[in-house]
Amino acid sequence: MWLYGPSIAAAQKDTLDYRIIVDLHAHFHNVAGRVVELAVGGSSADAETLLSRDFELASEKLIAAMVAWKEKIQAANESAMR
Numbered sequence: 001m002w003l004y005g006p007s008i009a010a011a012q013k014d015t016l017d018y019r020i021i022v023d024l025h026a027h028f029h030n031v032a033g034r035v036v037e038l039a040v041g042g043s044s045a046d047a048e049t050l051l052s053r054d055f056e057l058a059s060e061k062l063i064a065a066m067v068a069w070k071e072k073i074q075a076a077n078e079s080a081m082r
Contacts, residue, residue: 012073017065017069017072021065021069024058024061025062027058027062028059031054032055034054
């Protein structure tokens, strides 16, 4: 898995940003799983509601946190290069 694998440095995995992203990522997948369960279970209207509300919000929060984390890492790397 990309989030838990060796592509992310151990030092980064020890940050608050990383822990927040792990939590947001887990929540995103939980909501996605509920959407699928509802859709497969025949509750397509409920699935669509959850998709357009909770799933969209979970996705937006995760993406925003990942972008902010990436920018923070890039800024730190640029400062270290000076």
